Amino acid sequence: MRVLITGGAGFIGSHLADHYVAKGDQVTILDNFSTGSQENLAHLAGKVTTVDGDIRNVDLIEKLTKDADLILHMAAALGVNTILESPLESMSTNITGSEVVLHAAAKYKSRIIIASTSEIYGKNPKQPLSEGDDRVVGAPQKIRWTYSDAKAIEEAMATALHSQKNLPVTIVRLFNTVGPRQTGRYGMVVPRFVQAALKNEALTIYGDGTQSRVFCHVDDAVKAIATIAGTDATIGEVFNVGGNGEITIKELAEKVIAVTKSQSVITYTPYSDAYPAGFEDIQRRVPDITKISKRIGWAPTQDLEAIIKDVAGI
Numbered sequence: 001m002r003v004l005i006t007g008g009a010g011f012i013g014s015h016l017a018d019h020y021v022a023k024g025d026q027v028t029i030l031d032n033f034s035t036g037s038q039e040n041l042a043h044l045a046g047k048v049t050t051v052d053g054d055i056r057n058v059d060l061i062e063k064l065t066k067d068a069d070l071i072l073h074m075a076a077a078l079g080v081n082t083i084l085e086s087p088l089e090s091m092s093t094n095i096t097g098s099e100v101v102l103h104a105a106a107k108y109k110s111r112i113i114i115a116s117t118s119e120i121y122g123k124n125p126k127q128p129l130s131e132g133d134d135r136v137v138g139a140p141q142k143i144r145w146t147y148s149d150a151k152a153i154e155e156a157m158a159t160a161l162h163s164q165k166n167l168p169v170t171i172v173r174l175f176n177t178v179g180p181r182q183t184g185r186y187g188m189v190v191p192r193f194v195q196a197a198l199k200n201e202a203l204t205i206y207g208d209g210t211q212s213r214v215f216c217h218v219d220d221a222v223k224a225i226a227t228i229a230g231t232d233a234t235i236g237e238v239f240n241v242g243g244n245g246e247i248t249i250k251e252l253a254e255k256v257i258a259v260t261k262s263q264s265v266i267t268y269t270p271y272s273d274a275y276p277a278g279f280e281d282i283q284r285r286v287p288d289i290t291k292i293s294k295r296i297g298w299a300p301t302q303d304l305e306a307i308i309k310d311v312a313g314i
């Protein structure tokens with residue numbers, strides 16, 4: 001099978017590349033290397049075809065799509081920090097880029113999985129979050145929400161192309177995915193805490209640490225995506241992909257220190273110092289994974305301790 005991974009040099013994309021290369025598939029990676037890196041692909045040298053390019057390049061996308069049996073659309077301007085720092089470029093990549101990819105897939109009727117996000121639900125206080133739940137986001141002038149908005153437009157476009165042009169698309173909403181190769185540069189609390197703990201430096205909690213998340217190992221997320229991609233009954237559907245076990249960020253900091261046997265202390269920074277102006281954190285984010293479990297029999301296998309150890313390399 002010929003697999004095209006947009007954003008394949010990124011954290012999750014490169015793990016997907018590993019999966020399909022191991023299966024013996026022919027993998028092509030398209031990445032603009034903005035947040036993705038050659039380092040993520042170094043171990044795949046000679047085993048994948050890498051194209052340095054932009055998902056907004058219609059000719060390039062059409063050519064790559066025509067030659068693919070499966071497209072995993074992972075490319076995005078990602079992380080709330082990136083969105084706040086480069087709002088116009090981020091919106092263009094996430095809206096126009098996804099439009100180009102989706103329309104090319106529709107033209108060639110290519111099987112496509114699009115990576116969406118738990119940010120879709122915004123600050124909806126109803127937990128756990130199920131696929132049909134409302135989006136609760138702030139005013140458009142609060143640029144922070146444009147990541148969620150752009151992904152919502154992408155999902156809506158995918159859904160409309162499925163119903164009007166029979167695009168064989170499935171949407172996956174990834175919740176706090178973590179594992180090796182994830183960089184702490186763009187927020188990402190687990191690699192930041194682990195890196196600090198390994199150096200016995202302070203772990204810095206933003207806000208009061210009562211905000212909570214559920215973390216999922218990237219290998220589990222890859223299994224979910226690959227199973228969905230191989231299951232035609234998932235076409236036209238949307239699935240949450242996330243872990244088990246809600247934990248506050250304060251408890252996470254304590255756990256990282258304990259698991260890595262670190263001497264680090266915990267410090268607190270107000271949101272106003274941690275993030276650019278206009279940021280609003282999500283207080284709770286818990287995935288309801290009933291649907292994916294019923295439909296493809298998937299469940300996360302790695303708990304938080306295993307995840308922390310893997311990220312720490314211990």
Ligand code: UDP
Binds near residue numbers: 190205206
């Ligand atoms: N966070 C923190 N310290 C850090 C990085 C993040 O306290 O060094 C907090 C952040 O404010 C948020 C949570 O950890 O409440 C998860 O942040 P991350 O960027 O990993 O993911 P997201 O906010 O997208 O869920």
